[in-house]
Amino acid sequence: MESCLAQGCTGATEGALGSLFLQLIQTLMSARCSLNKDPYPADQTTYILSKASEPIHYDFIIVGGGSAGSVAARRLSEVGEWSVLLVEAGENPSASTDVPALVMDLLGIPEDWENELEAQAGACLSMKNGRCSWHRGKALGGSSTISAMLYLTGNKRDFDAWATAGNEGWSHDEVLPYFKKSQQMPPDVPWSSRFFGQDGPLLIRNFNFSESAIQDLLLQAVQQLGLPTPDVFNGPHFTGFAKAHGTLADGKRVNTAKAYLGPIKDRTNLHVVKGAHVDRIVLENDQATGVEVTLKNGQKVTVQAKKEVIISAGSIGTPQLLMVSGIGPREHLKEMGIKVEVDLPVGQNLQDHVTWLGLGISYNNDTNLPRPMKLLDAAYEYLMHGRGELSTVGGVDIVGFIDVLNWASVYPSVQFHGMYLPRHDLSRAEFFAKAFGLNDEIRREVVEQAKQRDTLQLLTTLLNPKSVGEVRLRSSEPGDSVRIFANYFAEQSDIDLLVKSVEFVKALEDTPVFKEHNIKFYHTKVPTCADYQPETKEYWECSVRHISGTIHHPVGTARMGPSNDQRSVVDPWLRVHGVQNLRVIDASVMPTITSGNTNAPTIMIAEKASDFIKERWMAKDEL
Structure with missing residues (x-):
């Protein structure tokens, strides 16, 4: 028993002990939360079934x-005269999604769609099956239920570039009010009045626990290199290292459904149907009039929209639904045997934040000793006080942004995510390897390092990739998975930027604070790259091609742009070109990926789009 308890808290969620551990959490949280009152709207499947014999209408x-x-x-159900139907393929998030430390345990669970990418000759070579996998949420709250919870808005250049490309109303100054509208930030945040909101539904807080002093030592080293360590990101500063905010409160995840739908779950003009799959958009005379839905019992119904159909299925689900409905690239739809309704570049312009898993820093931590009761101590601290190891995500809140070509630049080219792997916690190292899909050969290397020294992995993320991929249908059946071509490193400049990041991480080793504490540069060895001269450009490029994966930020597959932009699918008001009363509201509309985690910009897009819809239909209703 003691050997089981000596596992790290995250790793201990595997197997029989993990099941018992989650039961313990659920039981105690239920007792502490007034009989576990459900924070989500009720499922209205029974109501829809009762109306299946007659036309079903929502605005x-x-x-x-x-x-x-x-x-x-x-936002739309705030208008009491409007009726709104929300159709979700998943169910309510499970209790385990609330616990930040379990984040890597969430990949592959029922709340995860999990898509395997198409194989590439020059990327993901040391991943399982030689392919990367993409994870996305299948539950109310979507990917916000299984993400690392980091709240990062991107920078001014990102949104100004959208506006410059012809997207009226999407400059930084024009989207900032919609970030603020969503936010419920602590009142003492620096720059609060200018950049942050306090009255929104989304609780945003600091992670309240650090497992190791390595985060503070890293910040000192960054300062000694002459780089900024701002008090807070998402304000006026876009580079440097700092501890990021997250969508959490009292040590628990705040997913978007909990934040936005929980407080209004009894609103009578909003119906939510769960476990239902939308098969097709109903189109009549170039107008969206409804959707065909398969309910959780297998029964098919058609629901009609009196005003608009809004697609918010994400950067993979949205292009799939559009294409099986006949909206997409003409030749591809014909190849799939689908009648072409509107010829648009749906599924193209796929962008993602490819991430190199090879770099980090390591050190001897003499205070980090095995403790047989570590798991129970952490569980008690978390359940009783909302603090401790279970309230954080293994150091992931330490985040850095720099331009590896010019460290003095005010805009970054690379983002670093911290991931703490303590010595002796071999299960966490195993879990890290499993979560990112590393093959057995690389997994053994990661575990072996965990036997020797503490490691802070610095996951190195390419912020503005030039390489662009595509989502294509596998068949005309809406239930079949799609084919995802990420096309990582199709452009050599992308791989060159990641390789250049080695210089920055190695420079940390030479700072006085790192020398004082004997903190060393570390890289994960890739046996396949042993034929190259160590630490040469060729060696690092080999490493990048083998152990780069993703942090799951796909965007752009229903690109926003003006009508004269042949690359675009929706206009700047997010209306699908050539189809009336059909709108896309999700990350797929981003023309270019933002410089940071994409959840916050996605929420902003939905806030802004909701105002578009209100402006159109409230004015029309008044006539």
């Missing part, structure tokens, strides 16, 4: 209850 139908769909459902 608005929203497909997908994720980060964008939850926002839109709340």
Whole structure:
């Protein structure tokens, strides 16, 4: 028993002990939370079934209850005269999704769609099956239920570039009010009045626990290199290292459905149907009039929209639904045997934040000793006080942004995510390897390092990739998975930037604070790269091609742009070109990926789009 208890808290969720551990959490949380009152709207499947023999009408139908769909459902149902139907393929998030430390345990669970990418010759070579996997949420709250919870808005250049490309109303100054509208930030945050909101639904806080002093030592080293360590990101500063905010409160995840739908779950003009799959958009004379839905019992119904159909199924689900409905690239739809309704570049312009898992820093931590009661101590601290190891995500809140070509630049090219792997906690090292899909050969290397020294992995993320991929259908059946071509490193400049990041991480080793504490540069060895001269450009490029994965930020597959932009699918008001009363509201509309984690911009998009819809239909209703 003691050997089991000596596991790290995250790793201990595997197997029989993990099941018992989660039962313990659920039982005690239920007792502490007034009989575990359900924070989500009720499932209205029974109501829909009772109406199946007659026409079913709503003013608005929203497909997908994720980060964008939850926002839109709340905002549109604020108008009491409007009826809103939200259709979600998943169910309510499970209790385990609330616990930040279990984040890597959530990949592959029922709340995860999990798509395997198409194989590439020059990327993901040391991943399982030689392919990367993408994880996305299948539950109310979408990917906000299984993400690392980091709240990062991107920078001014990102949004100004959207506006410059012809997207009226999407500059930084024009989208900032919608970030603020969503936020409920602590009142003492620096720059609060200018950059942050305090009255929104989304609770945003600091992670309240650090497992190791390595985060503070890293910040000192960054300062000694002459780089900034701002008090807070998402304000006026876009580079440097700092501890990021997250969508959490009292040590628990705040997913978007909990934040936006929980407080209004009894609103009578909002119906939520769960475990239902939207098969097709109903189109009549170039107008969206409803959707065909398969309910959780297998029964098929058609629901009609009196005003609009809104697609918020995410950067993979949205292009799939559009294409099986006949909206997409003409030749591809014909190849799939689908009648072409509107010829648009749906599924193209796929962008993602590819992440190199090879770099980090390591050190001897003499205070980090095995403790047989570590798991129970952490569980008690978390359940009783909302603090401790279970309230954080293994150091992931330490985040850095720099331009590896010019460290003095005010805009970054690379983002570093910290991931703490303590010595002796071999199960956490195993879990890290499993979560990122590393093959057995690399997994053994990661575990072996965990036997020797503490490691802070610095996951190195390419912020503005030039390489662009594509989502394509596998068949005309809406229930079949799609084919995802990430095309990582199709452009050599992308791989060159990641390789250049080695210089920065190695420079940390030479700072006085790192020398004082004997903190060393570390890289994960890739046996396949042993034929190259160590630490040469060729060696690092080999490493990048083998152990780069993803932090799951796909965007862009229903690109926003003006009508004269042949690359675009929706206009700047997010209306699908050539189809009336059909709108897309999710990360797929981003013309270019933002410079940071994409959940916050997705929520902003939904806030802004909800105002577009209100402006159109409230004015029309008054006539």
